Amino acid sequence: MAKLFRAVIMGPPGSGKGTISERIAQSFGLKHLSSGDFLRENIAANTEAGVLAKTYIERxxxxxxxxxxxxxxxxxxEMTRHSWLMDGFPCTLAQAKALNSTCDLDLVISLNIPYETLKDRLSDRWIHPASGRVYNRGFNPPRVQGRDDLSGEPLIQHDNDQPEALVARLRHYKDVAKPVIDLYKSKGILHTFSGTETDRIWPYINSLLSTKIPSRPETDTQHIPMP
Ligand SMILES: Nc1ncnc2c1ncn2[C@@H]1O[C@H](COP(=O)(O)OP(=O)(O)OP(=O)(O)O)[C@@H](O)[C@H]1O
Ligand SMILES: Nc1nc2c(ncn2[C@@H]2O[C@H](COP(=O)(O)OP(=O)(O)O)[C@@H](O)[C@H]2O)c(=O)[nH]1
Structure with missing residues (x-):
């Protein structure tokens, strides 16, 4: 069996983690795991952890x-047979250390996107809450305005995506992510990509991953929720 590949993608809110993760999943057949989706699944299923997590996320x-x-x-x-890409975890040093004791990561992608770009993107981010699918009116608009492409359900915006909340969220991200980034840098697995457009960053990520994982011709991999 081919060696399994395990990667993490990091970046501030709005940096394109979800968007780029989907492209990586499609091109390289990795499972896209998202901490946010996983929490939403647990909340929907009313698990003990989901009920607890909800009290924090709501605030x-x-x-x-x-x-x-x-x-x-x-x-x-449990994911002993699949290569994966984790989006949204770890985001603190304690989480990174815990992950470290469970598995060896092959690669960490860190997205470095200017504040003005994040602000513009997030103020126009529309979300389908049940699935976590994201849209942006300029970049990837839904087929029908205000509606999710697959379910037709209404899209919403998060209050904390608005500029007033963003400065605090970014400051928080910088504080907690810095030691995580330093840890991965010291392990020699950190790759940082800077820019204002996902479409211009993507070719660099694509070619980096092509040197590490064989790309797959078929494009049948979709976003797969965690088991
Ligand atoms: N690794 C994590 N550690 C702690 N809380 C987390 C983590 N990942 C997600 N969460 C919680 O779940 C919520 C939803 O996460 P999700 O990643 O979907 O959205 P988000 O905060 O809008 O992030 P982004 O804007 O970067 O996509 C977060 O706001 C946070 O409360
Ligand atoms: N205008 C524009 N929007 C983008 C670009 N890349 C991603 N987006 C949008 O920006 C928002 C944030 O992207 P997302 O992948 O959710 O970032 P995350 O918060 O890091 O997971 C979403 O609405 C995306 O559709 C880009 O290059 N240009």
Whole structure:
């Protein structure tokens, strides 16, 4: 069996983690795992952790490290037959250390996007809450304005995507992500990509990954929720 590939994508809110993860999943057949989607699934299923996580997310707070690691690490350990790309975890040093003790990462992608770009993108980010699918009126608009392409359900905007909340979210991201980025840099697995457009960053990520994972001709891989 080919060696499994395990990667993490990091970046501030709006940096394109979800968008780029989907492209990587399609091009290279990795499973796209998203901490946000996983939390939403647990909330929908009313699991004990989901009920607890909801109380934080509703208040715009991060879910505590121990809840995140208890939820996610067993799932990652179960993924013994698939290569994966994790989006949204780890986002603190404690989470990164816990992940480290569970598996060896091959690669970490860090997205470095200017503040003005993040602000513009997020103020126009529309979300389908049930699935986590995201749209942007200029970049990837829904087929019908205000409606999810697959379900036809209404799209919403998050209050914390608006510029007033963004400065605090970015400051928080910088504070908690810095030691995580330093850790991955010291391990020699960090690759940082800077720019204002996903379409211009993507070819560089694509060629980096092509040197590490064989690309797949078929494009049948969709976003796959965690088991
Ligand atoms: N690794 C994590 N640690 C703690 N809380 C998390 C983590 N990942 C997600 N969460 C919680 O789940 C919520 C939803 O996560 P999700 O990644 O979907 O959206 P987000 O915060 O809007 O991130 P982004 O804007 O970067 O996509 C977060 O706001 C946070 O409360
Ligand atoms: N205008 C524009 N919007 C983009 C670009 N890349 C992603 N987006 C949109 O920006 C928003 C944030 O992207 P997302 O992938 O959700 O970022 P994440 O928060 O890091 O997961 C979404 O509405 C995307 O559709 C881009 O290059 N240009």
């Amino acid at each position: 715009g707070l991060m879910v505590p490290d121990n809840v995140m690691t208890r939820l996610l690490l067993p799932r990652l350990e």
